[in-house]
Amino acid sequence: MAVYKRGYQRYTGPLTGRWTRFMVLPRYAWRRLYEQRLVLLLTMVSFVWPLLCAGFIYLTNHAELLQGLDPEFRSFIQVNGRFFSIFMYVQAGFAVFLAALAGPSLIAPDLSNNALPLYFSRPLTRWSYALARLTVIIGMLSVVTWIPGLLLFGLQVGLAGGWWFVANWTLALAVVIGFLLWLLILGLVAMASSAYVKWRVVAGAVSLAFFFILSGVSEMIDEVFRVNWGHVLDPAWAVNRVWCTLLSVDPPEGPGAGASLLSLALFVLLLVLVIERKLRPVEVVR
């Protein structure tokens, strides 16, 4: 029977499980995000570098194609920690721009239209709402970061053979953990800017500015006080330092991976507190 003839009747059927309900917000958000042409375009562009890297892996595994090259150069082009670190730097850059593009639509529309009371009057806690929004950004950025990274790793294993996997399996772990750490920071920054700035363009600019400003501040501290611990105030630098340890490549000069992790943990805590303050169904004026 047509819906308009049927009339309204209360739903009395079975209910879905907790995880299905948790994924409702990400599903709807992803659909809305990929309806934006710019997001789709930037996502497509982000695949160019992984494709080039795949070509590079193919090349390094076909010795006959490298016959005419200088032996020193041949020894340079290898799939190792350095290769994956370069891959990760480039993709991390794309991730920043994608987060700045997609992040503002995470929480700002719900806040500007006062939709939070509607969400929180359903079986959805503040924490699950925040996690669902974080899942949106992490899921979206995963497509251009650690998933292609793992595919490249798989390609190299496929071409080089099992011995390469045995010798380098930690690289796969480093790619996944390293990227997830970066995505966590990006996601929280995007959420925080989305929670505090209602205008999308400004919110996107704020999340970009966050990294540039902190990078500038950390450089300034290092220069003024003639120290090198100022770097830990730059989350991008701190993440890079952790990556270097994970991928076993030469680290940049400055504090170690432990100090960088500690500063990142503090950043995460601060961002969580900032977001927590804003995600309330009602605002109590004291």
Next chain:
Amino acid sequence: MNDRSIPVVELQDLKVKLGRREILHGITCRLGVSGTGKAVGLLGPNGAGKSTLILTLLGFLRPSGGTARILGMDCRHNMGEARSRIGYMPENDSFVGEMTAVTFLRQMAELSGLPPKAALEKAHEVLFHVGLGESRYRELRTYSYGMKQMAKLAQAIVHGPELVVLDEPTNGLDPAARRRMLKLVIDMKEEQGMNVLVCSHLLRDIEQVCDEAVILKDGAIVHHCNLEEERRSNRSFVELEVTGDDRDLRMALPEIGADGVSEGAGRWRIVLPAGVEVEAIWGLAERQNLLVRKLTHRRDTLEEIFLKAMGHLSHTPGESATMDVRLET
């Protein structure tokens, strides 16, 4: 305790603080009975604590003392389960502007636990039900105020909750939209068997749709009445005006179990006992050879009950009549 005897709202010495200020000062009451399809009205002047009470019941505010239970579940500890059985329509604009009405409702239904297919069906059904069928594919930000109110109501009932909490549902609606909204609320309780908790400062709305009303003042309950019973009991209060010799009427009234007081010039105030209909007065007047010139069923309006609760009236007219009759007797 079976489901039938569980109160919709049960408050035990409930205290709520906002900042350092205590808004609700130890409220204790039981409102409605779960599964009966009745409506409870929350009345009170601005700042009485109505919205604070609703927000506490929804688990948005933490009680600073006492307990609040909704559908038998504690508002502090069991809200996850309770919320899938509750629908909430807030007072202010609440929606996601960039979504079409049908997508928005579908998302809300899925968040309440409906499977995607059922959620889509219910979203369409409920939008037709509230009169937004033709505009269901329009983005919510393009809706007029009245349409947004209806969309808010639709999202509150899309998952078929047992209890619907409506905060000022008729605010800002024109008379036709207000009538439609009230009709939908009545339909929700009578046709769908939902319990409804309506918070409003519009007495006529509460009087029209509610079976029970609670009047709040300065964070405390000053009156709790069963409107159904009030309506029944007030039906027995009659103002009568007759011509003819009415001297024996006072003696004849006990024939029908009634009691009355003469106000002179053929005017009477009569209190009928429960179960005696007003037709009995006509019969009595005929037997006494009296010509009825005027007969009014005077009943206390909710406004009079409200004004008395607020301290602006010492007695409602119904109470005054009963007291007059008792004094005279």
